[in-house]
Amino acid sequence: MITAQGMLDTLTDHGHALVTGVPCSYFAGPLRLLDRGVGPRYIPAVNEGSAIAIAAGAQLGAELPVVLAQNSGFGNMINPLTSLVLPYRVPMTVMVSMRGWPTASAGEPQHHWMGRTVPGWLDSLDVSHWMLTADGPSLSDLLGRARPVLDDGQPAFILVAKGAIADDAPAPEAPSDARPTRDEVVTALLAEVGDAHVLSTTGYLSRSLFNHGDRARNFYMQGSMGHVSGIALGAALARPESRFVVLDGDGAVLMHMGVMATVGANAPSNLTHVVFDNGVYDSTGGQRTGCSHTDFASAAIACGYRDARTVETIDALRGALRSALAASGPIAIVVRGAAGGTAGERASNNLPVAEIGARFRDSLAVAAHQPGGRVPA
Template identity: 35%
Template sequence: MSGAELAALLDHNGFDFYTGVPCSLVADLIAALECPRSAPWIPAVREDVALGLAAGAWLGGRRPVVVMQNSGLGTGLNALASLSLMYGLPALLIVTWRGFRGQDAPEHLLMGEISPKLLDLLGIPYRILRPESADELLAWAREEMDARETPVAILVPPGVVATGAGAGGGVDRTRSREASTDAARPDGAQPPPSSERAPRGPVTPPLAPAPVATMPGAADEELRPVISRREALAVAVKELGDEPVIHANGYVCRESFATEDRPQNFYMIGSMGLASAIGLGLALVRPARPCVVFDGDGNLLMSLGTLAMVGGLGPLSFLHLVFDNEVYGSTGGQRSPSREVRLDRLALSAGYRTATAATTPDEIAAALRSARLDPGPHFILVKVTTMETPAPRIPHTPRAIRDRFRQSLRVE
């Protein structure tokens, strides 16, 4: 079957958010998804990041699809176990079956053998795609994931979806990718024609002027923290209204909970590194409403590629705070690479509209007020001390966190 046929069947069965990491076995499907459409394709940097995007999209009311090669089951294993399955976040996994029947390059053979076993071990129901029953299969997948509130999977053996020179039905891939990216932009802004674009260099986010740093002091001045993360969180929470906040796991969410527990708080208690991906997924499906991410330096560094996705897609309502104490506090205070690397500069280079550094309560409050006035995405680096105060573990169950958060968004 062609990729366009499969894409049409997915749309017909109510799927309306597409992300993932490409595989040649579904090149024609991705080419179809890259064409201008109401539910654009969002290319992800990793499969676990794609699962985070899908989680945010589902929380925002969408029915997501995640495309991956079966090797991506390995990359996404922890995200599936401690995010998708633990919280009950439905998604359709379209998993290509490299190494099928032992016929493939050596690097695919073991994964080809164990892919069904991995899905069985995770308790994820799956079926094998066959063109003659594709519509029936997708209807089953939709009903199963909606009823179970967990991911379901479809394994795609070689040759089932068109590949090769004819992939995409003759679509100009450059144009289709540009159109898909433009459709994903929150304001729907259209870029200049290809002939007018610079061949290299970052794409400026929609409605945003050139990124600017608003860091205190000289550009190379060392940032000296003077308050703890708990104190910084208290300032940030006080500045918030009813914005949804995705919290990184560890002490970021525990101290925020101890400061003020809100239904609008989505607490990550697993899947380190995916808070920004979840926030991005939510921001993309709710472009007119603010979305805040409370992150940590270790969390951010674990999925650094998400910065490029945020910068490239340019969600206007995205506000990303990183509380950086330069250590892995939950595991004993081991040194973090952020001691040598300024994370705000990375965000600025990735395409965030602004990147601000703050070390005092007044600077944190001022940065938040400024960010809420102008279109983003915005990045605020909050340098904090390593001091930690006792904070309880989150008492809510994962599904209770999910349900009250979704209800706060008024999603049915």
């Protein structure tokens, strides 16, 4: 096992001047240090494909980059990897955490497939890769093996097993913050949504929704980060007689922000999009998103939402929800919230994810046959 500081020192010793990527808890210790300015220059990316592009640009500018990502986002890398990195011969080191390897836990079935397929995919692309484990070859040794590959103009992947990198960097002191917490936002939302169907993004927001108000009309998304608003759009267009509320996070919205334009273009009148903006990825260790200047409400309006507003108190949130649910959407409500808070239990520790999907589907079928008609346009 290598320490968090040891990992950054090793990267620096091997000439890596820039780190970019999307957080994973396997890298929580090094990421805390990078956030504080320790080690190579750090650029948080909105998704794994963007991280590959940022790294490619850095390498073209004569800096040797490292990309950090988890294997659940490997699919986001495929296009820039095969369309940019390989044909243009842009070398870079990519460190990918192996969630679900060698087997996925019962509560995280979304990691089952990616936990076993990444090495085979890399083999099919003729991309060199090695495994970093707690008791295997050192990171320095693997970076040494990767050097001839980089010198040949090719990418090199280091697949990181759980526990290979210590989470030993001290967490920063939590700042005093009077903004709403995640649990307070979820509790307020549940008090206002009535019989609306609620879809929550992956991570702690889904855990909070499950623990504070589990019901068949809730869809808890695990994995597929950034796609919950797309799921809600499809459901809202398929079931115009029902109301839908999306409970999203700032990091998740950033990952696939273009879907907001699709929501605006299709203008579902029965959709309300709530974005909890606390500036960090809480479920992977509280790393900053790197997009503190992003104005999600203005972005929603620019994408064609009929209305959007930003709130900073629970009273303002409840009022905004009441107005939105009585009006024609799509409407965005951005909640400036506080980072941190307890995680709570995963829904999938109590319900198989297939059952979560099935009961949500059944609740929509029941709603379709209830009196009340369509949501006003």
